[in-house]
Amino acid sequence: MNESTSTxxxxxxxxxxxxxxxxxxHGVVTDVLNGEPTSFRGQRLPxxxxxxxxxxxxxxxxxFAVVTSARGDIVLVGVDRVGxxxxxxxxxxxxxxxxxxxxxxxxxxxxxxxxxLILSPRxxxxx
Amino acid sequence: xxFQAAGVWFAVHVADLDRVVGSSEERSRRxxxxxxxxxxxxxxxxxGQELVPVLDLVATNDHGMDCQLAVVRxxxxxxxxxxxxxxxxxxxxxxxxxxxxxxxxxxLPGCAAVTADETFWLLDLERxxxxxxxxxxxxxx
Numbered sequence: 001m002n003e004s005t006s007t008x009x010x011x012x013x014x015x016x017x018x019x020x021x022x023x024x025x026h027g028v029v030t031d032v033l034n035g036e037p038t039s040f041r042g043q044r045l046p047x048x049x050x051x052x053x054x055x056x057x058x059x060x061x062x063x064f065a066v067v068t069s070a071r072g073d074i075v076l077v078g079v080d081r082v083g084x085x086x087x088x089x090x091x092x093x094x095x096x097x098x099x100x101x102x103x104x105x106x107x108x109x110x111x112x113x114x115x116x117l118i119l120s121p122r123x124x125x126x127x
Numbered sequence: 128x129x130f131q132a133a134g135v136w137f138a139v140h141v142a143d144l145d146r147v148v149g150s151s152e153e154r155s156r157r158x159x160x161x162x163x164x165x166x167x168x169x170x171x172x173x174x175g176q177e178l179v180p181v182l183d184l185v186a187t188n189d190h191g192m193d194c195q196l197a198v199v200r201x202x203x204x205x206x207x208x209x210x211x212x213x214x215x216x217x218x219x220x221x222x223x224x225x226x227x228x229x230x231x232x233x234x235l236p237g238c239a240a241v242t243a244d245e246t247f248w249l250l251d252l253e254r255x256x257x258x259x260x261x262x263x264x265x266x267x268x
Contacts (some may be wrong), residue, residue, distance in 0.1 A: 015160045054162035090177050098168040098178045115159040
C-alpha cells in the first residue's frame with residue numbers, strides 16, 4: 001500500500017534547510033527589492049526576507065522570493081536559493097523545546113541530503 | 128556520569144542518560160540548525176528515530192571542534208547536551224550548598240557536588256528543561 005505523501009518546495013536561507021508546502025506556493029520571483037511591495041500578477045505584495053528574520057542579514061535585494069499564500073493573504077518570502085526538484089514525504093514532528101516560534105514549523109522531512117524543516121505559510125505571513 | 132564543557136565539569140544521573148554520541152563527524156552530519164531558537168540551542172539531532180533538541184554547553188560557535196553529544200531523557204522527552212568530553216561514572220559524592228552555578232546566558236540549574244578529588248555541577252534536568260521553556264516565554268513577550 002502506498003503512503004500518502006505531500007509535496008514541498010525546498011529553499012535555503014543561510015545555513016537553514018527549509019521547505020514550503022507546494023500547495024501554498026504560487027510562483028518564484030528573482031531579484032526582489034526588500035522594503036517595498038513587489039508586483040506579482042498585477043498585485044502589489046509585501047516582502048518578508050527570511051535572511052533578515054532568521055539570520056539578521058539585511059540586504060537590498062533577495063535573490064529569490066517564493067510567492068506564498070495562507071488563508072487568502074499572499075506574501076513574497078525572500079530566500080537565498082530555491083530547489084529545482086520538489087521534495088516529497090511524510091513530515092515528522094519537530095520538538096518544540098527551545099523554539100522561540102514553534103508555530104513556524106509544520107514538521108520536518110528526512111531526505112538523502114539531511115533534514116529539512118517545513119515552514120508554516122500561515123505563520124510566515126504573520127512575521 | 129560526568130562531562131566537561133567550557134572548562135566546567137557537569138554530571139547527570141546515569142538513570143537519565145540515554146546515550147553518548149562520540150564522533151563529532153558523525154554527530155555534525157546529523158545536527159541541523161534551526162532558526163529562531165532560545166539562547167544555547169545548538170540544533171536538532173536526528174538519530175534516525177527521532178529529532179532531539181540539543182543544548183550547547185560548550186557555548187562556542189566553533190562546531191568544528193571535537194565535541195560529543197550526551198542524550199538524556201527528561202519527563203519522557205529527549206534532550207541533547209553538547210559537551211567537550213565525557214568523564215566517568217561517579218557513585219560516591221556529596222552535595223555542597225552556596226556555590227555559584229555555571230552560566231549559559233542564565234545560571235544552569237543544579238547543585239555542586241564534590242568527591243575526594245573533584246568537583247562537578249550536577250545538573251537538575253527537569254529545572255533545565257523548565258528553564259529553557261521559561262527562556263522561550265521571556266523571549267517571546
